[in-house]
Every structure is written in structure tokens, then in C-alpha cells.
Amino acid sequence: MARIGVFVCHCGENISATVDCGKVKDAIGDLKHVAFSTEYKYMCSDPGQTLIKDAIKEHNLTGVVVSACSPRMHEPTFRKACAEGGLNPYLCEMANLREHCSWVHDKNELTTEKAIDIVRTQVEKVKLNSSLQPIRVPVTKTSLVIGGGIAGIQSALDIANTGHKVVMVERSPSIGGHMSQLSETFPTLDCSQCILTPRMVEVAQHPNITLYTYAEVESVEGFIGNFKVKIRKKAKSLDEKACTGCGLCTTKCPQKKIPNEFEQGMGMRPAIYVPFPQAVPNRPVIDREHCTYYIKGKCKICEIVCPTKAIRFDQPDEILELEIGAIVVATGFDIKHADFFPEYGYGKYKDVIDGLQFERLASASGPTAGVIKRPSDGEIPKNIVFIACAGSRDPAKGIAYCSKICCMYTAKHAMLYKHKVHEGKAHVFYMDIRSGGKNYDEFVRRAIEEDYVNYIRGRVSTVYERDGKLIVKGVDTLLGAQPVEIVADMVVLATAGVANSGAEDLAQKLHVSYDSHKFFAEAHPKLKPVETNTAGIFLAGACQNPKDIPDAVSQASGAAVKVAALFSQSELTREPLVAVVNRMAPPLYSTCVACGMCKPVCPYQAIELEEFKNREGKVVKKAAKINEGLCQGCGTCVAICRSKSIDLYGYSNDQVYAEVVALLNEY
Amino acid sequence: MSHTEHHTERNSLAYTIEKNVEVRAQKCYQCGKCSAGCPVADEMDLPPSMVMRLLQTELAENDDKILRSHSIWLCVTCEMCLSRCPYEIDIPSMMDFLRQKSRSEKKVNKKARNIIAFHKSFLNSIRFTGRLYELGLIIDYKRQSLNMTQDVSLAPRMISRGKLHFIPDMIKDKAHIARIFKKTSK
């Protein structure tokens, strides 16, 4: 015999201003099976919750309907209150009188009638609720960090320091990411590699971290706490244990003219190479696409000179299978390069470079040993123009967003140039200056006030080359849009930050959402910046959107703590509101005919076919089975099942039907 | 009801432009790329980005300034501004509209007299013959600009190269052209 308790909340004035709560309470109180009906100003408050607990005991309630705000707000609150009152929490429902009623209508009789109808449907529904228990899932306490840049490094170290195991996968031969390419960082002008390399070494030496470089994620299956990840270790053509990192092979390689990715094409490297001197691990790899041996079958000089015979030309790629509990995606970003800009020369002009290329020129370990030189003729530029917002905030070029870091690094570049070339002149064409960080604006002012960098407000219409110089045609909008023409020796474009190559593929492998710019999507833009919509997968760093190092590090630590929280439990509990394919005694086993239509429509890959075997081991029946660890209760399979063999706990066919019938009937 | 009804001054030039040419001045964030690439910006009293800014203020005195400017007539209609604008704002169409509005409100800048005189002579020429009669155009222009000596040295050289015809090239259905002119005149 159902005994339902109904609690009508005023929500301050949010509900009571348009809905007559007293009338609702009375109307519902008169219904059959409603044992108790009351109203209160703030149900979510402590006294409000106590009201529920007391009523459960006093009136022996078998179900509770809290008529208040959206369940997205307080469902957990009221479920907990019921549990504390001695009622199974899944016997509690909420009727949304606020977002669905009082907030969208004016005060009149019809609104109150609608409110009554809403409560009625929930009363009918809750009568059919069943007592459910949360689902328990085991957790593998090893995490995977994809990406070895500063965000990945920070995350890995934080997780490892909580005592849990970390596997880090980085696709280039060394960790370090873009931060290792920078010369100095804002706002302190710290030497980038100096502050980064200790962390890199820590990662390599940490007992809890297993590092795989020159490796990529091949496939990901499973669910939170229980991922099965395949990693492809690309063949380095090297026995890593035998190699001592002496570097002799890299000096003897005859192929010396391969554009160096680390130097952003400003320098060359051999076919067997270490990306940079402080690389971790400091072991070379052979670039098989450019190595003479792999192209023509000749050479093998590196093998000959290697003192420990560490070269292995026939080494294959290796596939590792790992059991992982949580994944942190820290794959970083890239920037647009000069060839993206038609009006700045389509990459034709050697002296029009992008920000990363300038970093390499400025870096002491770069191709010019830190001397700013023109790529065309090696001369030191006397007049340099920096163009901010190159590509960003430009819907015509498809990038409407602001890349956040360029204003700061442009000021930094201008200052670095002035510090190295005292008699040189630096000009910056800008639209706005976005320097909202600690000591950031002071940093930009320093460039203008102390280093005499000429800031011109306006954009550059075109850059072209004449007699070895670059003619920059811009405008000064603060002078009434007066055209400004500068004859420059070098132009540095602060290009837009974009998603890293392969981001889309990785997102699809992980089943993580991404936006139209291929940046990974966070679960909630304000309150869940490090989680994704896929349980167990977290984000850190610029793969989510362009950001500076402090933000990347903060976010990385945030992701790490989410992983640690996950691993702090021996088991995970999940909401039991999942779909279930019916089962019954043999020989029927299930009304499911194994048509398999539910399998591809499930967005969470939660459905498989189960085989039932008889005593001889022969398969006598196949039926769909839903993995309750993965199911999110969306109901798509329920809708598509032709034999109506699937139902959803918490939103069963009967329950929904009862709600509809309640609405259609007069009471 | 579009949001323009709520937020824009209904009697501003910006609103009129939005209704007629579908160009929204609000989109412009004053980057100045149009002015930077405009070939005649240094001759203009108001480079194109300044015209956009004045439109954005929606003040009657600024609207007036625009219509009375020399800039709108100095525009060579090369379309470079639209080509470079990050928001793809159709400045050329807007300029055409401003020119026509400037004339209809009789606010034409005196310095633009010759430019307009040329356009008018051009149209007058084709109104009656259907095709441009260059000699007729020059004569009519001189009448309007009162500059009799201009290009006097050019004429003989054009004639000797067969580039100047004395007899106009007329189409058969001249009346049709005349009717088109009549129907489109304001």
C-alpha cells in the first residue's frame, strides 16, 4: 500500500510568487495514496530536510515527492535526506515547480493548476519506483597522462606524489613540449629550460612514473576505473638499454639537412637525432622517413660508429596493452605558421616568422645561439615589427577567438629584442592589450616605458618584400586612422593558437567531445574545467584552449587531484539509473532477439551481445547485455529496441506511462 | 522582432544602412585594416575605419559629418577594404549607399564636384546613346567642371592612335535605355 509524502517548497518567493503553494499542498493531500502533504519556505535548508526525515518516520512513507526546483540542483540533497530518514534514496523524486512552472509563467490560476498536475505525475511515478542500490565498479589505480609538455609533466608528478602509478605517453622523442622551445617566460623573464628541465628529470626518475616517448595512444576501450589502453611504441631503431646517450652517431650521420621540428624549421638536424641537448630521455631516434638506410638500403654509419652497438635497424613498433583507471589528456596546442596569411606573403618571405620561430632565434640553445638574425641573410635586424592578433579574433580567417597569450609574449619578444639589440627599433601593431594576470600589465608597461618599444594601435593590411626589406603597411587608429608604413628588417607574427595536430583523432579514440576548433571540451565551462563529459578522462593544459604556463600548471594539478580522488576509493559507486535488458529463466533467457540494433546507437559503447551456452558448450541464445559501469541511462537503446526488451531503472516504461496517464485523467 | 529595433537609434544613419544594405556598423572593432590598405586613405578627411566609428556613435552630428565628407567620393571602389576586413563588413556597398544618400540629402562636399561631374557626364552620355560616347563625355564634363584646358594635349594623341571617335556608337533600342533611366531615377 503506497504511502507517499509530498513537500511543496516556496523556494523563498521563486515559486510562491506565481504558484499558490497552499492550494497545491491541499489538492495533492486529497489524492489517494498521499499520506502526508505539507508546504515549507526552503525545503533544501536544514529544517526543511529534517521535515522530510521526521515525516518518513512518523507517517511510514514509502515514497517522497519534493516539489521544488530542478533535480539538477538538489536531487542529491533530498535523496541523502531520505536515506538519513531511513528511506531508500531512489524512492525520492522531485517535481520541478520552478524551472518548469513558476519561472516561466505569470501568476494566475492556470499556473497553480499546472503545478498541481506536475506534482500529480511525480506522485504516480514514484509509486512505481523501486529501491535501488548504487552500482559498484573496481578501480585500477594506474593513470595515463597523454602528452609530455608542462601540463602533462605537472599532472604526472602530482599524481605520482600521491603514491599512485602513472604512465606518461609522449609522441615526440623527448618530453618538454613547447615550453622547452621557449627562451624566456613572462612575466619574470625566467629562462624557460632552466625551470623546466628539473621537472623533466624528476619525471624520468620518479619511481611511480613510467615514461614512453616516441609513442602514441593506439586505442582506448573500457570505462572509468577500467580502461584498456593500447600504446604504440614507435620504433626508435635503438636498444635503449645499450645506448649510453654519447651522441656520437648524431655527429656522424651524413644526412644533415632535415628541417628541425624543435627549431621550427629555423635549423637542421640529422636523420638520427636527439631533439635538443636537454632531452629527456637523452636517447636519439632514427627518423625513418629521411634516413638513407631506410630509403636506399645504404649507409649504416651510425651502427658502425656506435661504441655499444645499440643501433637496431629492424626494430619493429611495439604495442603495449595497459590497464588504466584514469586518463589525463595534456596534448597541448600548436600555432598557425606564416604560410597561413595571404596578405603577409603566404610564407614566401623568409624574414616573416611566427612567435615560436622567434623564440628559437632568441634562445641561447637555438640555431643562432641566441643572436637575433634574419633568416634570409643572417644580418641582425635593426628595425623589427611585431604584429599581434595575426589570425586570432579574425572571423574571416575562421578563428574568431582570442588566443590569450600573444599580447604577453609579443611584449616579451619586443623586450628580448631590445635587450639584445640596444640600438634596434621595435614596433608592435596591436588592437588591444590583454594582460590580465599577476604582474602582467606591469610587464607590458615595462616594454613600453623602459624598453621604448613603439606600440601602434592598428592592424597591418599587408606586408611585402622589396630590396631585401619588408614593407609593412599598417595604420594608427589613435591618430584618426592615419596610414603608417614601416620599412622593417624582420616581421614577427603573433599567430593564433590552434588545436594540436591529431587532436580530433585522439578525441575520437577517447570518445571525448571537442568543439569546432578541435579543442577538447570541458564538462562545464565554469564549474568543471578539468573534467570532460566522459567519466574518468580529465583535461590539463592548452589542449582545452590556449593558455599560459601558470594556468596550464594550475589546471594540471587540478586534474591530478581529480584522479587522486578517483583512486582514493577502492571501488567506484555509480548511479543505478541504468538501462537493463530483461532476463528470464531458460529456455527463453530474454525476449531480446539479438538484432544488435542497440549496439551502434549507444553513445557510450555500453552494449554487447552475451552468449548463452548449453551444457555441451553450444551457443543456444544470444542476447544484448548492458555494461552497468558504462551506461549513462540516456535511454536511446530503450527507444530503439524492437522487442521492447530493454527498460530503464528510474524511468521505466511503466513509470513514464503512469505520468502520462496521470496528466490525461482528471483527478 | 529583430534586436536592432530595440538597441539602435531608429533615425541614425547606422540603422538606415543596416536596413538597406545589411551592413552592421556594430561589427567593426576598429582594427583599422581597411584604412591601412586603402590606396587613397592619406588623401581622405575620414579614412574608412573613421567612417565606421562615426556611424557607431549614432549621433546626428557625426552622421552629418560622414555625408558631408570628401572621403566617400574619394573612394576608388577598389574593394580592398572588404577583402582584408576580419569581419567581412561590406564597406564598398556601404560607401555606395552613403554617396547616394549624400546626394539625396544635398550634403555633397564641394571638393567632390569634379568627381561627381564626371560620373554624371558618363551617365548622361549613355542615357541617350546606350553606349559611352567619349568625346561627348569630355565635352559635358568640361562644361560642368569649367576646366577647359584639361587633357587638351591628350586629344590629338588619342585621335592619331584611333582611340577617339567623333561619331557616337549608338545602339538601336535607345528608347529602351532612356526608359530604364527614367524608371530608376529618383
Add this chain to the structure above:
Amino acid sequence: MPEYLKKPVNKSSYMKIGIYPGCSLTGSSRDYNESVFALAEAFNIELVQIPDWNCCGATAAHNLNKDLSLALPARILALAEKHGLDEIVVPCAACYSRLVVTQNELKKDPELKNRISEVIEMDYRGTSRISNVIEWIDKYIIPELDGKIVNQFNHKVACYYGCLLVRPNKVLNYDRAEDPQTMDIVMSKLGASPVDYPYKTECCGAGFSVSRTDIVSKLSGKIIEDAEHRGAEAIVVACPMCHSNLDMRRSDINKYWKTEYKIPVIFVTQAIGLAIGLPAKKVGLKRHFVEVKIS
């Protein structure tokens, strides 16, 4: 090149396509007209002038009267449709621009299309395929060029496109707005070496030839100076207005800049004509103001 122009060309019989010469070609840019027809003859193409075509209105119409600026080109296109000329070549870049822009405007707005149809008292369907001179060359002449070249055009040239061949790019859908290459490619096929030329789409001063000759002198002068500076021996154009400003106005330009620019300006059709062995007179080279000492 727009997809619809890429259909296979019938090589057997002569080709017959429509042409809209425009007032410049029949007036002061007679040389251009002569070169276009000379090429057509050499390549067995019959160019049929749209009967009773009128002036497109050029810059004057769209500056002063929007409806007129749409009606005049609409009449031209309606006439082409009426006479079954569904493909028309428009050698003048300004006329080409007006026709394509008009076609586009009327396609976007059916109400406007009906209104303009009423104004011109003609049936307008907007089905014409309009190509500029370089598209015409690419489609009909380049494929047949093999074996026809008699004099390799061994010169450094600056290909000057002007404004209206490539802008507004999204409407014309032709080449790319920055550093276009189609004319450069045509010239390369003749054996020429096009220089890297940043002024190739900068305005020459357009319709201000008479009313503001000073502006034309200033802008055209910059174009010429840059071409000479880069060692070009000729400027190649595909627009009669550009040609007129760069060639006919040379003495004004020289006076303005106080110098003597000597570089000749030739039409791309003239360059092809010379390459295939047509005499200079036939392609109208004798009508230029700046002497063309190029073979």
C-alpha cells in the same frame, strides 16, 4: 576557375561564344579589342557580340544610382540569354565585375530580381556563364597552344591584375585575392618569367582618370615604379581601364613623379598574339602611348 567552365571543349568544329566588349573596347581601348579578336581568329573561335548591347554603367552607375547599376547589366545578360549565348567572355575587368556582381545580387534576392526584370521589361533568368579574359584564355587558348608558339616570350614581366578581376573574391570566385597566379601561369606558358610583384592587385586610380588625374598619377606611378624596380620589361594587364591609366596617362604620371618611366604596358592577349607570331599591328600594339619595343 569555376567548376562550370571546366567542361570538355569540343575541339573539332570552331567554337562560338558570346562576347560583351563594353564601351572601352569599342572606344579608347580599341587595341585590346583587336587583340582579342585576332586571337579568336587564330584559334578558330567565333565571338558573337551580344546584339544591341548597352553600356554596363561602370563605376558611375553604382556610385550614383543603385537600381540603374543593376538594371543596365541585367539588360545585357537578358539579351545574352535571349540570343542563346549562354557563355559570354567579358574582356574588360570592370564590366566583368559589374555583370557578375549584378548576377549575384539578383540571385540572392528574388524580389529584387523581379523588380529589375520589370524595370528592363525583359525576362531575366540569370543563367549566363560569365568569364573574364583569363578564364577564356585558360579554357580555349591554352589547351591549343602546343606547337603554336613561334616566338617564346622571353621577358621578365609584371602581371598586373588590378582590383576588379579578383575582388570581391567571394562573389567572383576567381583565383585568390592575394597574390593571384592565373595570369602569371598564362605568361609562363608563353615562356615569360613573371616577377614576384606585390603591387599586382593595388588600385591604379580607376575611374578618376579625368576627374582626379593627380590620384591616378600617384597610384599608377607606384605600380609602374615597383614593376621597373623588380626588373620587369613589361607590365601585362587584363583590363582596359588599368591599361589606360598606366599607358595613356604616362606623361601625367611622369610629370607628377618628376621622372621618366619607360616600361611598356601590354594586354595579355597581345602577349599571346606576339608569341604565336601575329604581327604587332594586328594585335593593336601600335596604338599604345608608351612605345612597345618588345618582340
